[in-house]
Amino acid sequence: MSPKNFSLEALIRPNILKLKPYRCARDDYSEGILLDANENAFGPSVPAAAHHDLPDTLLARYPDPYQRELKAQLADWRGLTRAAWDHVFLGVGSDEVLDIVMRVACTPGTDKILVCPPTYGMYTVSADINDVEVVKVPLDVDRAFALDVDAVLKALEADAKIKVVFLCSPGNPTGSVLVESDVRRILDFDGWNGLVVMDEAYIDFADQRSAVALIKQYPNLLVSQTFSKSFGMAGVRLGVAYAQPPLIAVLSKTKAPYNISNPTAQLGIAAMSPQGLSTFKTNIAAAKEQRARLLRELPKLPRAGKILGTSDANFVLIQVLGKDGRPCNATALALYKALAEEHKVVVRFRGNDYGCNACVRVTVGTREEVDYLLAKWRTHFATAKV
Ligand SMILES: Cc1ncc(COP(=O)(O)O)c(C=O)c1O
Structure with a gap:
């Protein structure tokens, strides 16, 4: 060791x-009539339809x-x-x-x-x-x-x-x-x-x-x-x-x-379960595909700077450039705000984190969400003041 x-x-x-x-008491006894833990023997106050296949006891106990x-x-x-x-x-x-x-x-x-x-x-x-x-x-x-x-x-x-x-x-x-x-x-x-x-x-x-x-x-x-x-x-x-x-x-x-x-x-x-793990695999593959798209497409966008880090998670950290072509926190912040307020797509401004000057962090979305983000990034910089 x-x-x-x-x-x-x-x-x-x-x-x-x-x-x-x-x-x-249930550490010692968990079967029979359970009058040990002050639960409600009359069941949960949740309509059956709202708890799908979960038996009442799983809610009441x-x-x-x-x-x-x-x-x-x-x-x-x-x-x-x-x-x-x-x-x-x-x-x-x-x-x-x-x-x-x-x-x-x-x-x-x-x-x-x-x-x-x-x-x-x-x-x-x-x-x-x-x-x-x-x-x-x-x-x-x-x-x-x-x-x-x-x-x-x-x-x-x-x-x-x-x-x-x-x-x-x-x-x-x-x-x-x-x-x-x-x-x-x-x-x-x-x-x-x-x-x-x-x-x-x-x-x-x-x-x-x-x-x-x-x-x-x-x-x-x-x-x-x-x-x-x-x-x-x-x-x-x-x-x-x-x-x-x-x-x-x-x-x-x-x-x-x-x-x-x-x-x-x-x-x-x-x-x-096998079905759950199969969905998990499919969804990871889909996320990786969209991550690869972001890694390809984000750098082609106006004012896109370097992608930082090695992008091994379900997001991409990318620098945003100012009018002078250098990483610019004000530009990144303005992009972040405009995307959220005018275009209703929310990324995360990370420009105040150590080593992340002028960065936004973009979570991998579905194909349609990625399309939308890429389009709105372009729209923003068509008229952006900073
Ligand atoms: C690195 C890291 N650890 C932990 C968490 C928290 O995750 P959980 O939802 O399991 O609390 C997050 C959530 O964003 C995260 O980014």
């Missing part, structure tokens, strides 16, 4: 280590706090075995996963996390909520937003208060996958005791393998994934984390007992 000096007991906050998880079946399917699907359900944690979206990792490892007002900008904004929002300081080690803009591993290791060695490193691969907003050997150097580093979170929200759009393949080797690794992107289920709020069982056990006892609702679990299981 590497790294040699990693100790989960030394890392996790003492109050969390000692925590006795919430227990309910509390969900299983453990969700072993869905976890077993997810473990199997990611190349572990069904028996490895204890390597899986489920959250209310991956946002809950990211927050809970921070909460178990970082003592408010004392500990820190490390992030590599430009990156997903929720790491800092969660840190602010939890009163956890954020140490920033920027990605290397000149190498398509690769990790600056030496700088990360230096920061970790210099500050024992850093407990969690958040890496995002493919990155948001960079779209770049991180090189596995770079990630391994951080995982192998013996000069600190902390966790490495690999946020793989967009991994299914990339050609690189998931870091779940490294879980067996690294007790200090947690891989976070989600049903929101590649499965097209953002409204369901289902996030997944993979790690070795001792860390998963810490997260599981800390979460709210019934964080995953019955409808959510049912929808997750349905997505794991």
